[in-house]
Amino acid sequence: MNALRAIDLASNSIIVEAGMRLQQVQELASAHDRLFPLSLASEGSCTIGGNLATNAGGTAVLAYGMIRDLVLGIEVVLADGRIMSQLGTLKKDNTGYDLKHLFIGSEGTLGIITAASLKLFAKPRAIATAMIGLASPQKALDLLIFAQQKCGEAIKAFELIPRIGIDFVTSHMTVRDPLSNRHQWYVLLELTASAPTGMDELLTSMLEEALAREIIEDASLAHSLEQWQHFWHVREWMSEVQKHEGGSIKHDVSVPIHHVPAFINDVTRAIEDLIPGARPVPFGHLGDGNIHCNISQPIGADKQAFLARWDEVNRLVHGLVVHYKGSISAEHGIGTLKRDLLKEVKDPIALDVMRQIKNTLDPLHLLNPNKVLPLK
Amino acid sequence: MNALRAIDLASNSIIVEAGMRLQQVQELASAHDRLFPLSLASEGSCTIGGNLATNAGGTAVLAYGMIRDLVLGIEVVLADGRIMSQLGTLKKDNTGYDLKHLFIGSEGTLGIITAASLKLFAKPRAIATAMIGLASPQKALDLLIFAQQKCGEAIKAFELIPRIGIDFVTSHMTVRDPLSNRHQWYVLLELTASAPTGMDELLTSMLEEALAREIIEDASLAHSLEQWQHFWHVREWMSEVQKHEGGSIKHDVSVPIHHVPAFINDVTRAIEDLIPGARPVPFGHLGDGNIHCNISQPIGADKQAFLARWDEVNRLVHGLVVHYKGSISAEHGIGTLKRDLLKEVKDPIALDVMRQIKNTLDPLHLLNPNKVLPLK
Helix, strand or coil: CCCEEEEECCCCEEEEECCCEHHHHHHHHHHCCEECCCECCCCCCCEHHHHHHCCCCECCHHHHCCHHHHEEEEEEECCCCCEEEECCCCCCCCCCCCCHHHHCCCCCCCCEEEEEEEECEECCCEEEEEEEEECCHHHHHHHHHHHHHHHHHHEEEEEEEEHHHHHHHHHHCCCCCCCCCCCCEEEEEEEEECCCCCHHHHHHHHHHHHHHCCCCCEEEECCCHHHHHHHHHHHHCHHHHHHHHCCEECCCEECCHHHHHHHHHHHHHHHHHHCCCCEEEEEEEHHHCEEEEEEECCCCCCHHHHHCCHHHHHHHHHHHHHHCCCECCCCCCCCCCCHHHHHHHCCHHHHHHHHHHHHHHCCCCCCCCCCCCCCC | CCCEEEEECCCCEEEEECCCEHHHHHHHHHHCCEECCCECCCCCCCEHHHHHHCCCCECCHHHHCCHHHHEEEEEEECCCCCEEEECCCCCCCCCCCCCHHHHCCCCCCCCEEEEEEEECEECCCEEEEEEEEECCHHHHHHHHHHHHHHHHHHEEEEEEEEHHHHHHHHHHCCCCCCCCCCCCEEEEEEEEECCCCCHHHHHHHHHHHHHHCCCCCEEEECCCHHHHHHHHHHHHCHHHHHHHHCCEECCCEECCHHHHHHHHHHHHHHHHHHCCCCEEEEEEEHHHCEEEEEEECCCCCCHHHHHCCHHHHHHHHHHHHHHCCCECCCCCCCCCCCHHHHHHHCCHHHHHHHHHHHHHHCCCCCCCCCCCCCCC
16 A cells, blocks of 8 residues: 555646655655655655654645645545545635545544645755854744745745754764854754745845844855755754763644743753753754754763653643643644643643544544543 | 734734734735735635635635635634634644644534634745746646746746637727737736745746747736736736626636646537537636636627526536536535535545534534535
């Protein structure tokens, strides 16, 4: 069940079966001079069916959305064994309720998605990438708003990195500091566009103005593939290098973008109070409000003793997430791990409607039982 | 119930109540140097609540999607009177089922949307617009595919116009032929981008290459506001001018984009067989597969006698839509007018799931009764 069923370059759509690996979808799109923008660390092994069941996100959400936004139609096996096939490639179809979004992201609890009709995009023809040094998450937020005004929809990635993350990367990988001086915070910013030229000029002029306005402290554009890889490696190794620093307690959270600076500040202070010496490494997709709020153990502390405080640290961070009207699961879903947390953070009416729908579409609870919905 | 509740420039979001007029949302966005891209002929009078209930489309769908794609969250009154409030501005939130898409486009049959959190976009900084003459819908499709390769996501509008539509406009409005020679078909193509320059050059070089490849016959770029308005008036008056040509039988259909040329060809032939002299005026959003397939009466025929054949003509056109796996309601929804047609064109399993959900969320059928779902 991993076949390509159809590809249509006029409609910019591809129909694939759920067992196809994400990377294969990307390659099929590329072979037809198109882009399938969903991109994840696990793209070589994860399947489209899994991506759909969990509404996967990744690094291109700022520009292209979650996988939910990339779907034209699905084929799904219902709990009673019937197959509902809605694999059209139409962009406009207002004939009745939109059922696909109910199944996408339901983690297999409402039906099993067996195929999908996905959107393809034009390949970008121009790219410009910069590593930027700045003083604080607030300055990074100021830069995001300024960059959106000047560069608009061309912004493809806007990734926040703290100094401690750069220290980890330069300590544990053979990579140099990305800018000549040290800065407290960094942003990796990438623009892409359909027009083949003009992106470097646009990015340069925006950054010069941001420097003049004292939003940023320094910036360097990638002028070669090697420099581009260097900047992206710094960002992509951020999770990996934490393994060399002992235990790490992880969170997959998002908050409204304008609250990100206050949220990072509050988490940092609260963690210092709770576990003196513990080192927050908040990094990630500032443009989506999705900060990977990982906490590395204090230097020299006992790893197991630190990791034993996982739930306690989660509770603290999730409390701040709820305070800022954020989400305790930005990308990774609920499953069983966060199932019982859900009733603490979710509107009880929404939870009740979810239950009503589950009971209607899967009255015997045959599909992925006891996942997502909290037991009463 | 037409208040602005919040606007957030970092998250690029606006929260408004359902009674606010669409144009007011556009104006609020513009006052903050942002774009709310939904655009309809009725934007001065229609409300956001109505737009959400019907999943409104319009002229910017190719670039920005239907209103469904512009929604971050909704507040909705359920059939039992409870209010489900999901007005967050988060772009990433995987905590449970996505319920908002069930209510959007349900035409008020599952709940009453009272407020919404909507996405805002950067205002485009550059625009380039061309009127293009070409030989056939197939050439227009060739141009669409070619333009997508060369100009990618910069394509904002791709509108097809038949020669007869130009004749109607030049006969009934004070406007000249848009190109120096006559062509059988026309495309109005518009590019926009975040970078302030380069769009004219991109459009010109793409069109020169399309001319050399004999995809197009001629093209003219709008070099002034007056020219830009001229091109768009030709397109926008397309419905209006049909009123001066007697009775017109209308359709709101879409088909997969690569089938548009065959669909137009088949409709034209079938109409000629059914009502000799009747004049098809297929025009509209080729980039979305959404062709307004209107049929003007034969010259000199009796208007009432022609309009009396409305259902018969609908049946013929809808039969071809179903043949090409299209939609009999691309933008306008189902209501009561198309309610009984739905069971002829919709997958019976999808229809059954729709019924199950209706009976679960509104067991007494209090909400907009007898709309959308066919009586058994």
